[in-house]
Amino acid sequence: MNLPGEFPAGPEFRETLRTGARRAHDTGEVDAASLDALRRSGLLGMMVPRDHGGWGWDPAAANAVIEKIAVDNPSIAIMVYLHCAVVVRIVKYGTEEQKNRWLPRIARRGQLVASAWSEPGSAADKRTLSTTAQRDAAGTWRMKGGKTFSTSATVADFFIVLVQLPATHETAHAAEPAYGGQDQALFLVDAAAPGVHVPPDALDMSGMRGSGTGMVQFQDVPVTDGDMLCSGSATTEAIQLPHRLGLTLGAVSVGLAQAAHDTALRHARGRDLLADERYRRQLASTEVAVRSARAAVSDLTAGSAHDRVLRAYCVKVSTSTTGQTVCRTVRGLLGSAGYLHAHEINRISQDADAVMHMGPPTHLCLDLIAARSTPADR
Template sequence: MKPPLGPELLALLHASAEKAAAAGEPDREALSALRASGLLATAVPRAHGGAGGDAAEINRVVADIAAADASVAIIAFQHFAVSARIAEWGTEEQRHRLLPPMADGSVLAASAWSENGSGAAKQNLASTGTRRADGRWLLRGSKTFTTGAAVADLYLVLVTTGAPGPAVRAAYGAAGQTFFLVGADNPGLVPDLGLDLAGMRGSATGLLALDGCVVGDEDRLGPEGHAASIIAGVRESGATLGAVSAGIAQAAFDLAVTHARSRGLLEMATVRHRLTGLATRLETVRAVVERAGARTAADPGLATLHSKLHATAAAEEICLDVARMLGSAGYRDGGAAGRLLADARGVGLMGPTNDLCRELVALQWTP
């Protein structure tokens, strides 16, 4: 089981969310606290020093963190995703070398898949991996919208190697793509936090240049040219970005209740009924996220996609309604309501984007 988010950590995360939104950069104190909290062990198997949490537990942890700081939650989610991929696809050497430090917080992991011009489905990557005569690989190109850039210690990088791979039908990734695990200390990997996001401003989402980045074949994750198979398994896991939206929606609802109580508005039936409507929508968000994590649906992959689509849309609507309830306070620049609304909108643009989720869902009805 996950360690609880104690009052000190919660207070720190709430404060970091405000500071990061104003500064537009990650809060290093909050990330240090995350590393020390034990939470990063959630997705690491017990055999490698982790908590052995399943998708349901991952979703709960992410939602709990997001209720305090959505930016830190999305960083944690990416760490869990890389942990799970190494546990599933890594060699014995990779698992023994990487998973214990990922569990104890000394190694924070991030994914670097996106790049300009590749499309949401990552099927037209320009970044490349070329095998050298000495058996090592030369990675070249640049990645964008990398969450955790400049704060992560390890990156799961997706490049085109040109090796044969399985046929991919309008899905996420393409044949001939390969994953590599690249340490932040690699001199050919250069992060840049130049992106100025409207939401998720503390998520360290930025650019990653592969400038003559050389890695060994022991740093390759999974079979050469078969990254698409690894990607396909991600959504089957049940871990969902909808959990981040669930946490944001919870934070917005709590804000509305606090506002109503502090002004004596709970005496009004109209206010109580409005809060009840918000609470009911929040329950639907929790339900779809829990269903995805439980993996009880006939098609767990579809349940995961639906959970992101519904949770992101519902969270944005809840945040907007809360902002309206707060009146002028809800639209104050730098206020909590505006920050939560911007973060809620940001989740829909994080991979797989909501548009891509819709395309993946629609595959079931196309020939």
């Protein structure tokens, strides 16, 4: 697709991301040069409205950029995706004061925001949380609890934090699968706020090792009503917002599938394998898979918004499966060369596996799809 304006993916930017991806996979840390290039590129502000200093890009353009970044550096791509998913929530649910406080920090200073929702022991549907916010005698909220698997945690400038509020009514969980629970709220919290502790080491994950995915502790953190982005039913709506807009992690899976396909193509050229019809046919099959997944991502934002949330869950499942399938086919094409530990297909495969575990993971998407696939939705 045509991007609205110059995508700053000049050869230098792309090379920084590419070499950074390899380095980060070895060290398990966010690559400093890649993050610095990202902050300076302006891309973190691509979805910030122009009147707050950003580029005002829509979800289709953001998906396209995220896919391109994922080809070179999937860890940076998930950081950008999750960051954009917060930006659109601030734009939609923020007060003017909140927009003026947070959006220019992103657009003008290249600040990065992370989502702190998952908890050790909490299920993917986030219906029950142990991180709480309660008012003290002076009326200030006090946030307590611990989050895990927060992408960008080790380098984020601020967090969007999902918390449980004191119950306002008899909470009976809906029998239907849901994403988010009752009496919950989202707060925006500065990483430097008193009581916020981020262990410097990221989780030692198999894939997405350069994404700074880690833990965050909130030890009696004072927050005000002015820090609350939304609460109650608006919180479950806000959780769904990226899906409602068509902003999708599927873009990352498409970029990963493209990277795997490109790896097979380079291998074939290097070994003069393209003369072999069987090899060409296999490459054609991975190309079909990549193009179909890209079309599914584009279709999300094209046309009507009718049942887009349902379609977004379908695209999340299908594209992450495509990412894994293309990697598996390419490993077969590479033979024993691809079985060497240092071969890039192994990093790409591990990164592709990660996407299906990311929110909403495949099992939750399937539950949500099953609950929504009534004849009336079709």
